[in-house]
Amino acid sequence: MPPRFHKKRNLPPPRADKATLAAGVDEAMEAAAELTHSDLEDESPDHLRYRLSRDAKERLDKNLQAHIRHASRHQIQKLIALGGVRVNGxxxxxxxxLKAGDIVDVIVPPRPTKEFKPEPIPLDVLYEDDSFIVVNKQAGLIVHPARGQMTGTLINGLAYHFQQQASNTPSTPKVSHEDGSVEGLSSLGVDDARPGIVHRxxxxxxxxxxxxxxDEPHWKLARQFEDRTNLKAYxxxxxxxxxxxxxxxxxxxxxxxxxxxxMAVRNDSTAKHALTLYRVRERYKGYSLVELELKTGRTHQIRVHLSFLGHPIVGDILYGGEPIGDRELDTPPLPAAHRAMMTYARPKAEGDKxxxxxxxxDDIYMTTPALHAALLGIRHPMRNDEEMIFTAPIHSSMRTLIDKLRERxxxxxxxxxxxxVDLDRALP
Incomplete structure (x- = not known):
């Protein structure tokens, strides 16, 4: 029986991406370099995909060593055994x-950067076992280093979390290492300074x-995100x-x-298929609370699609939403992205002002997007695919805004x- 959170709906199915990779291995590697840049809303694991232009003289594991030079053959074999590699799907x-025309798809990150410094960043831990940890991320927190920023990220907070756990043992291990690994987190992802990060x-x-x-639960969870067999509701x-x-x-x-x-809705060769399901859960004067279910995961997908509908997210300045304070509650403004079926994005200077x-x-509630990843459904990678659903309570700023709107x-x-989403659990 399929998991309960994958029941069928009378809605259009998502289409597969139509990316065309170059015929030669060199060209494919260049294309793959672009593919490794996150094009996902909540982030699916990065992957390398290439097509062989001629028959390979060596077996798959040896062929992969030429592309993943920082991994040993044993590590590559383990990766293959865990389902991290697919040939022709x-x-x-x-x-x-491997033969000419075969397409090899590998979930693999690039090389590491530097050591992480444990930082006492507050973390709202929803669940933790030997395989993974589930947190309710707050606004303003970067998941992993970007543009060289190695501090103030979720990983720094997790390093501190595990350091505190380790301090209760007789022998305290070094929590963070020069190769980018962190004690307590999967070693997968250290090559891109994001150990253990399955999605973003x-x-x-x-x-x-x-x-x-x-490592093993990491690969298995990553495959669920890659195959879209999990559930994500916002x-x-x-x-x-x-x-x-x-x-x-x-x-x-x-x-x-x-x-x-x-990002923008575009109908040209650069665009990728994107599908978002929406459901209005509550209505207020001038506003509404909407549940979103992702069927694909493009960068800023929810924000772009809601703006395209003419109903941008409150506080989403980039995509035509407006900051909301007390005076906007009783006199809802016409958002910049109010025209349906049109792409809108604010220029940076205008948005900054x-x-x-x-x-x-001093009366503002939201200057950032009022968007919350409320629910995640997965199958436990180490417990015979046991279904698990996690609901994250909405944080204070967005919660206060909703409380005020419920009065209207x-x-x-x-x-x-x-x-x-059970609103009683998301808004306790």
Whole structure:
């Protein structure tokens, strides 16, 4: 029986990406270098994908050594055994002989950077066992180093968390190492300074995240994210109320043509298929609480799709949402991205000024996107695929905003069935 959280719905199925890789191995490696840059909303593991232009003279494990030079042959064989490598979309063996036209897909990060410093960053731990830890990430927290920033990240906080655990043992191990590994976290991902990181959330997106503590569960969890066999549901406060109250946004996404920080709905060869399901859960005067379910995972997917609907996320300045304070509660503003079926993104200078003006006020609730990863459903990688669902309570700023909006209810249709998030648990 399939997991309960994968039941069928009468909605359009997601289409596979139509990326075309170069015929030669060298060209494929160049394409793969671009693929390793995160193009996911909540982040699926990075992977290398290449197509052989001619028959390989060596077996799969030896062929992979030419592409993953920092891994030993034994490590590569273990990776293959754990399902981290597929040939033409199917599981393979280390001895598999590769032929011209075969497509090899490998979940693998690049080389490490530096040692992590444990930092006493507050962590809201929802669950922890020997395989993984689940946290409710706060706004403003980067998941792993970016652009050389090695401090103030979730990994620094986890390093401190495990250091505190280790201090209760007679012999305290060194928590962080020069190769980027951290005691207590999976060694997978150290090559990209993100040990144990299975998926990602944007800096200002709050909510549930799972981080692997050992290699085998890491690979198995990563495959669930890669294959989209898990469940991810978000809650967002948006301007206005989508009509109808439930449906699907299926629009391709690519980099914005003029604004470097943004993505956009585009219908050209650079775009990738993206599908988001939405459900209005509560209605307020000028606003609504919407549940989102990701069927693909493009960068900023939820934010772009809601902006395209004409209902941008409150506080999402980049994609045409507006900061919200007391005066906006009773007099809801017309958001910049109010026109449906149009792509919108604010220029950086304009967005910076709007944010600065909002922060100068003392009545502001949200200047960052009111977007929360409320629920994550997985199959436990080490317990015979036992189903587990984690719900992360909404953090204080967004929670206060929702409490204020609930004092201003509005009539109209909402989704009353087929949703995932228990609001009593997400808003205790």
């Amino acid at each position: 199917k599981s393979a063996k280390p001895s598999t002989k 959330l944007d800096r200002n997106t709050t909510g549930v995240m799972i981080v692997a503590k050992q 809650l967002a406060v948006v301007h206005g109320c989508p009509d109808p109250p439930g449906g699907a946004v299926e629009q391709p996404i690519a980099k914005h043509p003029t604004i470097r920080e943004a 709007l944010e600065a003006d909002a922060l100068a006020r 209810p509005d009539e109209g249709p909402v989704v009353t069935s087929g949703y995932w």
